[in-house]
Amino acid sequence: MSELVSTLALTKADAPASLIAAPTTRGWFGRLLRSPSALVGGVLLLVVVLMAVSSPWLFPGDPLDMVAEPFLHPGVDAAHLLGSDMLGRDLLSGIFHGARVSLLIAVVSTLLALLLGVSGGLLAGYYGGLADAVLMRVTEFFQTIPSFLFALAIVAVVQPTLLTIALAIGVTAWPSLARLVRAEVLKLRHSEMVQASAALGATDLRIMLRDILPNTLTPILVSTSLMVATAILTESSLAFLGLGDPNAVSWGNMVGSGREVIRTDWYITTIPGIAIVVTVLALNLLGDGLADVLDPRDRK
Template sequence: MSTLTLPHPYPSAARSVLARLRRSPSALAGSLLLLLVLFMAASAGWLFPGDPLDMVAEPFLRPGVDLAYPLGSDMLGRDLLAGIFHGARVSLLIAAVSTAIALLLGVSGGLLAGYYGGWLDAALMRVTEFFQTIPSFLFSLAIVAVIQPTVWTIALAIGVTAWPSLARLVRAEALKLRHGEMVRASIALGASDARILLRDILTNAATPILVSASLMVASAILTESSLAFLGLGDPNAASWGNMVGAGREVLRTDWYITTIPGLAIVFTVLALNLLGDGLADVLDPRERK
């Protein structure tokens, strides 16, 4: 005898979120811009298979003069368009790795401090206060200046200085949720601490974490660009920051060498900020009612 399977009375949470994202102008615009940047990063090796640091054209070739190099070349004859595409890959890699490090440190530290409290909470607050007494950019600059600047060390420096604010945010959410009915019910049922932290607290704190993560990626791109502008970028990588830094010496005469990668940074950061604003609106519990 066959059984009749009735459809679930409530729509999937994922479908609901995607539907609200499509109706959010900020999220839609940010997603489209970010998809364009991701396409550039993914297609860089295919569209520009050579080394973007190779000298392939006449130096100081202005945009539109030679169709083979639509965006022109820099003072060493490097193709700016190839650098923009490959720079998207490097800049996004640094931003993604540094954000992952900050998320690992901030989320784990905030969860443990907010849930257990006591000496662990006090110790974490002292550590975060120490990190926050020093501006994160200056802290990153000091770390990169001490060790050799490479893609991975720059990502590490940005990540280990960006987590304190996220840790405080997650701690506040854990403090609020640990005395809630959901956590009390799980404790009464004998659930382990790890299950409570991951299922009951982390799941319900996912909204501010996601929004913060999108903004941290944007901040990491800006920090890497600032470090490279000061000469602390990876000299073997074609990042947008390195391109901006390389063109600062000829900014008055050949502005496009700095402006073009600068615009790439602006549009990427704008996309991430728009996406973060859209996520904040879409995932706001008040918008679900």
């Protein structure tokens, strides 16, 4: 028995690096900078994050306050560069504060989806049997209903606040990630690395967290960027339909409030719409760049 344990330990030590740990950071940042899509996406996303972080200092007032003449077009008043909406609210202030709200909802909902999807996929793929069957049935149930309609129904039933909107988006976004993680775990479940750890007395939790999970980080990271982009679009769609938080300024709320005057005052809807497009584009470009950089087949 001791010879078997020693052999397995040596096997684990001699196993390929791609099976033992996640991609190392050696050269990772340099490869990311050399990826055009990742570089452009990262710069655009950094600008949006800086807008969200600096909004309380650049625009300390309430963005819902009426501070200008209604229907003030962009460039007419230097104090309000992007103009004002039908109630006289400053659009530039709304864009900066809206970045904060939209990103907050997207990040919270994505973290919830990651918690549910990663934990569910790990348990189902590692243990199989009943746990796997139950997870598959649950994910099939969630995927039979379009995620947007499911989130819309949840928000319509409860009071639309930032928290309930984030929870609704997160609860409906995890099934695809759970299936992805489960597929990755099934590939690694019977690898020599896992067998060696089990023979050395490692617990199931340690094996899942130390041996299996790091090797699934590449698809998880790529999926995360896309999930954040999808969450921003979902929140904007809900707000456009009047299911946003009325006490907070988000890009979706701004687009929805200006839809009735879009033919005469197009800028009220177009400006926050451009902010949504740029942010979603940045996240998609960053996701594509991460997929290229973290792909082990492309490493030299």
